[in-house]
Amino acid sequence: MAPETSLPSFDLKRNYQRIRDEIGNAIESVLESQHFILGPEVERFEEEIAMYLGTPHAIGCASGSDALLLALMALDTGPGDEVITTPYSFFATASCITRLGAKPVFVDVDPKTYNISPAEVEKAITEKTRAILPVHLFGQMARVEDLLSIAEKREIPIVEDAAQAIGAARFLDGRPVKAGTVGTIGCFSFFPTKNLGAYGDGGLVTTSSKELASRLSRLRVHGAGEQYMHEEVGINSRLDALQAAVLRVRLRxxxxxxxxxxxxxxxxxxxxxxxxxxxxxxxxxxxxxxxxxxxxxxxxxxxxxxxxxxxxxxxxxxxxxxxxxxxxxxxxxxxxxxxxxxxxxxxxxxxxxxxxxxxxxxxxxxxxxxxxxxxxxxxxx
Ligand SMILES: Cc1ncc(COP(=O)(O)O)c(C=O)c1O
Incomplete structure (x- = not known):
């Protein structure tokens, strides 16, 4: 039998006590608006988090897993493609690749940081490499400058799995750059236990490309640029207004x-x-x-x-x-x-x-x- 003074690995209740009133007010205002899917609350959150991260485009979606899937869809990943990633991560890092019919090509990690080894990535590149998918594991960024120099000369996009690393940064040329803003697309999770957690599922994709941002926005609503007009087949992966309201409070x-x-x-x-x-x-x-x-x-x-x-x-x-x-x-x-x-x-x-x-x-x-x-x-x- 565990002693009474059990120490959990994380304690969301203690955190909630600190922001109870702010959360109550935020939720109430969504209830008053009766606007639940996407809409103004989600747009405000997207603006605020884009500002926080220092990226021009942030697009909310239903989970971190969907963020990864949307990112690879926006890069036209499909059968015959390879995506290089780490075997030491959460399942969604690899399932987003196989769900699109592409092949995960695993390479080993650094024994000190547990992040993907750029030297191993370089060895694994082939004609079929569609993307490189590093994970910023446990809150620490991978060696993105090395990955960028490997990827850029071959014009291979980098999709950052920043699900565990919101707010983490790495100094590049003396300047701090935040996780999820270095590669072609950044992916975040707002699973409740994450550093920025929602009170349910939520996720985000970021990019500095206007074209990719509009494609990602379309893909999350069944591929429709205009309602009921489907330019391609997307998925249903929207952030809801209640989660956005919670996230706006917690982002502060x-x-x-x-x-x-x-x-x-x-x-x-x-x-x-x-x-x-x-x-x-x-x-x-x-x-x-x-x-x-x-x-x-x-x-x-x-x-x-x-x-x-x-x-x-x-x-x-x-x-x-x-x-x-x-x-x-x-x-x-x-x-x-x-x-x-x-x-x-x-x-x-x-x-x-x-x-x-x-x-x-x-x-x-x-x-x-x-x-x-x-x-x-x-x-x-
Ligand atoms: C590294 C990593 N990638 C992706 C995900 C998927 O995020 P979600 O649970 O929001 O779908 C997680 C969440 O656990 C994660 O830790």
Whole structure:
């Protein structure tokens, strides 16, 4: 039995308490308007988030998974095409490719940042490469400058999966550039536990191309530029006004919450150092030039599953992202990959553990987590 003072891996209730009144007012105004799908509230959110990200076009849609699908549809991805991506990510990163009849070409990740390795991407490029799809995993950007230099000389578009990285940035030529604004199209998720979460599903695509923006806007409404006039076959993937209203409130607080996450990550770092655990577990590395927003705080450790159970018995909830890399998923068996193809991703799937991380986590809660981890490794020496 878990002790009464259970520590969750994220705590949306604490967050809601901070903005309860603002949310109530925002929802009420949508209810008064009785305008629920797209419309003025969604347009305002799109303008505000475009401004926040520093991109000319932001188009809301129904989820991060749909954002990826719409992005690849807008780039005319289809049978015979290949899309290079990482096997160490959430399923939607690869399913958007196969749903369009194209082939995911996986390449391994960097063992320190867990992000796609640009050198491996370069080796995997063929005549059939339609796009490169890096993921900014756990809140830290991939090496986009290297990916850009590989992609630009071959005119291959980059679709950024920034589902976990809203507000993350990377310094390029001395200037911070936000995740999702570097490639041809950026994709975001507003799943409730994301750094900017809705109170339901939601997603966003961004682009600096006017042509792609209008194509994406059309694709999300069944391919109709004008109502009931279908220039192509799109999908139904709209952001609704209630979610947009919630997101407008939450966007105003995003920078504060991301700062709080960074502070919590700094505290974990200090605690691991104080407990002399730095050589026992690998804590997340913020690569030079990156502004990490710690969507997850992910350790790499030995005896991962035993540690997770030990913490669970003491009321501390942790999570495994991701227990099976994408190239070894049953539904992708026909792609012909086998265990051993991507050793880093496979090792990470066995060794990583996400600790409780959310803006409101208390210093004493973090102390408790690290103290229990210290106890576990002492005990199991
Ligand atoms: C890396 C990554 N890509 C895509 C998605 C899909 O987003 P959604 O759950 O909003 O469809 C997620 C969400 O979990 C994600 O973490």
């Amino acid at each position: 607080h995003l920078e504060t919450w991301n700062t709080e996450r960074r502070r919590a990550a700094g505290r974990y770092r200090l605690l691991f150092a104080e407990m002399n655990l730095e050589n026992v577990v690998s804590i997340p590395e913020e690569e030079t030039g990156n502004h990490h927003t710690y969507h997850q705080y992910v350790l790499r450790c030995e005896k991962r599953d035993e540690l997770q159970n030990f913490l669970k018995e003491r009321g501390i909830v942790t999570r495994v992202y991701y227990p099976r890399p994408l190239h070894l998923q049953t539904c992708f068996m026909s792609l012909g990959y086998a265990p051993g193809d991507f050793p880093v991703s496979e090792a990470l799937s066995r060794e990583t553990l996400a600790l409780p991380m959310f803006p409101e986590i208390l210093p004493e809660e973090q102390e408790r987590v690290v103290a229990e981890i210290a106890r576990f490794y002492k005990k199991s020496d």
